[in-house]
Amino acid sequence: MIRQTRIDSPLGEMLLRAEQDALTGIFFVGQRHCPDIASNTPDNGDDTLLDETRSQLDAYFAGRLARFSLPLAPSGSDFQQRVWRALAAIAYGERATYGELTHRLGLAPGAARAVGTAIGRNPLTIVVPCHRIVGSKGALTGYAGGLERKRALRDLEAGQRIRHSVAQT
Template identity: 50%
Template sequence: MKRHCTIRTPLGDMIAMVEQEHLCGLWFTDQKYAPEFFREWPPDPDDPIFAALRGQLDAYFTGRFSRFDLPLAPQGTGFQKAVWALLRAIPPGTVTTYGALARQLAAGGEGRVTSARAVGSAVGHNPISIVIPCHRVVGADGSLTGYAGGLKRKAALLSLESVEHPSRWRRFTDS
């Protein structure tokens, strides 16, 4: 069964979508690539997955966060899912680069060379914002680049995770 709900956060309202008892989408309402088809799905704000998501997002935004523990089913290509799996391995308070993710993919997947640009596209199309932490990916020079939810939100999320300034960022992977 497919359903959706709106979740209020300090950075703006988000649309959450569940299908087959798995979270399959979480977007800021004004986010680039946010789908419109969720309106076709019935609203169900009392769904247990939405309740768990609200509780975990509240813990995240109030500094009581440990980790997201939700059943996820992001929809995408095999390549996108591989990139999103790498994103989930980036710990809070750390960042990595698009190039570092591309090298990780090349090292772990049949030696196929992947461009940072291709990784950036997959990161930008992440369908489960915050939970799959695409905001923890920065440019090769440490700049805040490419966040579908907006760079102000990306900066706010990194600040929330105590990632204050590029010179103080702890890198999860080498660049």
């Protein structure tokens, strides 16, 4: 059974989803690939795992948490799972390019596009840190939640506080 709840964050409303004992999704409401929240799935406002996720996200946004400790079970192909594990290994505040990530995965340089597609389908935004991936020259490119949110997350990890809510992009 899918359990879900919506939470407010400094970067806009988020949807948290879990099945059994693990998180299956963390999305900004309205981002690309966000599941339909108008479904018949009830909001589980009183759920231990979803509450812990909210608590860790709050600590992250306040600059007090650099590494999440949550049980994760994202749904995706073997290739997507491999890319998402590589994303999870990128440390707080660090950056990597699509090409560097492709190299870390032991793939040919031409696979960077496939890696980018898998990153774009990451169902666990922030916790699996796709915002730490940049273009080949360091440019902020591609983020399902919008580039303003990606910039804000990068700034947060560089020691800057989030000053205002980022409008949905």
